[in-house]
Amino acid sequence: MSSSVSVSVIIPSRNRPTLLRKAIQSVLEQSHRETEILVVNDGSDGPNLAAYQSLAAELKSRVLMLDLEATERGHGQSYAINRGVERAQGEFVTFLDDDDFWTDPEHLARASRALCAADSSIDLYYTNQAAYLGDEQVKGPLWLEELEHIVKTTHRPDGEGVYDVSVEDLMRCNGFQHLNTSVVRRTLYLDIGGMDENIRYECDWDFYLRCIDVARGIRYFPGMTSHHNAPDPSKTLNMSTVVTVLQKLLFRSYVMDKAVLFSKSPAIRKAATRNKGYTLKRITEKLVSDGNYELAAVYARESLSTGLSPKWLLYCGYLGLRALAQPRA
Numbered sequence: 368m369s370s371s372v373s374v375s376v377i378i379p380s381r382n383r384p385t386l387l388r389k390a391i392q393s394v395l396e397q398s399h400r401e402t403e404i405l406v407v408n409d410g411s412d413g414p415n416l417a418a419y420q421s422l423a424a425e426l427k428s429r430v431l432m433l434d435l436e437a438t439e440r441g442h443g444q445s446y447a448i449n450r451g452v453e454r455a456q457g458e459f460v461t462f463l464d465d466d467d468f469w470t471d472p473e474h475l476a477r478a479s480r481a482l483c484a485a486d487s488s489i490d491l492y493y494t495n496q497a498a499y500l501g502d503e504q505v506k507g508p509l510w511l512e513e514l515e516h517i518v519k520t521t522h523r524p525d526g527e528g529v530y531d532v533s534v535e536d537l538m539r540c541n542g543f544q545h546l547n548t549s550v551v552r553r554t555l556y557l558d559i560g561g562m563d564e565n566i567r568y569e570c571d572w573d574f575y576l577r578c579i580d581v582a583r584g585i586r587y588f589p590g591m592t593s594h595h596n597a598p599d600p601s602k603t604l605n606m607s608t609v610v611t612v613l614q615k616l617l618f619r620s621y622v623m624d625k626a627v628l629f630s631k632s633p634a635i636r637k638a639a640t641r642n643k644g645y646t647l648k649r650i651t652e653k654l655v656s657d658g659n660y661e662l663a664a665v666y667a668r669e670s671l672s673t674g675l676s677p678k679w680l681l682y683c684g685y686l687g688l689r690a691l692a693q694p695r696a
Contacts, residue, residue, distance in 0.1 A: 372479045373401040374550065375457030379447035380465035381409040384418035391422075391430060393468035399475035403457050404430045406465075407447040410437035445562035445570045448546075452556055459492075460553050462546040464595070467496075469547075471592040478550045481529040481586050489584035492550040493532075496593035505597050510542040515589035532587045534579050538634040543575045547593040551578060566622065568615045573622040576639070580630045612653055619646045644673030651686070660689040 376394050380387045387406065394404050408419050423432035433450060435442055452460050459482065463469065471477075478492045495512055498505040517539055518530040537544075559577045562570050579585060610618070623646060626639035647670035654663035664686040671680060 370483055371399075371401055372459055372482050373403070373457040374399065374475050374479065375403040375405060375452070375455035375460045375553070376463060376475075377405050377407065377448050377451035377455065377460060378463050378465055379407045379409055379444050379451065380411070380419075381441045381447075382411045382413075382415040383465050384411070384415055384422060386466040387419075388422060390463050390465050390468050391426065393470070394463065395429065396472050397469070397475045398472050399479055401457075401479070402475060403455065405433060405451045405454060406430055407433045407435065407451045409435050409441040409443075409447045412437055443564065443567050443570075445564045445566060449561040449564065452553065452561060455553060458553060459550050460556055461550045463593075464547060466596050467547055468594050469592055470497075470594050471590065474592040475550075477527060477529070477588060480527065481525070481588065482550070484525060484529075489586055490552040490555045490582040491578055491585040492588070493544050493585065494548040494588045494590060494592045496545060496548050496595050497591050498595040498597045500597045500599070508540070508542055510545050510548075511537070511540050511587075513540040513542070514587060518587065518589070527588070528590070529586050529588045532585050534585075534632050535634045537579055537585070538632075538638045543572045545593075545595065546571045546574070547595060549575070549578075555582060563625075566618055568610050568618040569622045572619070573625060576622070576626045576630065576635055580626075580632050580635055613650065616646055616650045616653065620650070640673050644670050647673065648679070655686070660686055660693045664690040 378387065378390055378394075391404065391406070394402065406423075411419050419432065419434075423430070431454070433454060435447060435450065441447075448462060459478075461475070461478075474494065478494075481492055482489055493511060495510065495515070498507070498509055514532065514536065517536055518524075518532060522530045522532070522536075524530050555578065559581060563573050566573055620643060623639040623643035627636050627643065630636050630639065647666050651663050651667040651670065654660075654666065664683065667679070667683040667686050671683060
């Protein structure tokens with residue numbers, strides 16, 4: 368068995384050269400030597416394009432810059448990452464948002480040791496990250512932070528504090544695994560078709576569910592290894608702020624439908640059904656706040672099929688009456 372694994376780091380980026388530099392620097396500071404860095408420039412334009420070209424020339428011996436054709440809104444994260452993985456040479460691939468950075472220089476080295484210490488059937492390695500809005504840390508749990516308590520009470524770690532976890536363990540958490548702290552066997556990535564390029568939002572949740580559904584083995588380190596800058600709702604510079612609230616919820620509903628329809632794992636299907644219900648409920652609440660009781664009643668009734676409470680059934684009846692009383696446009 369090899370004593371180390373090669374890792375390709377994929378960084379999709381668009382019009383954020385200054386932030387990108389910090390992200391790249393956090394990868395260059397990793398102690399793991401078998402590391403390849405691929406930046407996928409998703410059609411940056413204007414003065415930003417010149418900055419990307421300058422950065423590529425400066426770091427050409429250490430970073431491969433892939434330039435995608437410019438479009439008005441970019442091709443999106445999923446498309447950009449897929450193009451990067453296609454060019455990657457590493458046995459494993461990992462990812463980093465261009466406005467985030469890794470905080471633990473041992474992150475990839477620890478991942479490599481964890482993957483080598485296990486047998487060759489391990490396909491996924493996960494860790495945690497902290498989110499910040501400006502200088503203030505966002506309270507969680509946001510992703511898989513709950514998993515730390517689960518494994519520490521029921522599992523035995525290896526010498527470095529890394530745990531073997533199951534799909535059932537993961538589905539006990541309310542969140543999902545962020546791409547910044549995911550290490551994925553490249554062959555698994557390709558086998559599942561990579562990221563879904565039809566999804567502009569929640570693409571990482573979709574990818575996470577499809578990965579764990581087919582992975583032969585999953586390892587987890589509960590430490591914090593990444594700094595995530597939470598999207599500022601007042602800005603429109605990333606995938607989390609260029610779509611409306613209803614669009615985000617519809618993307619999430621689509622992701623859960625995919626999981627219910629195609630997942631092999633009963634635990635994933637059960638969790639996806641539950642999350643679909645919560646999503647439909649939020650769509651209903653958003654439509655009510657917009658004063659659209661007719662559509663709100665439609666989505667409220669649809670959510671009943673996912674097993675929401677009797678109280679919600681009464682609320683559906685109320686919305687139906689409000690819809691009947693609402694003047695037609």
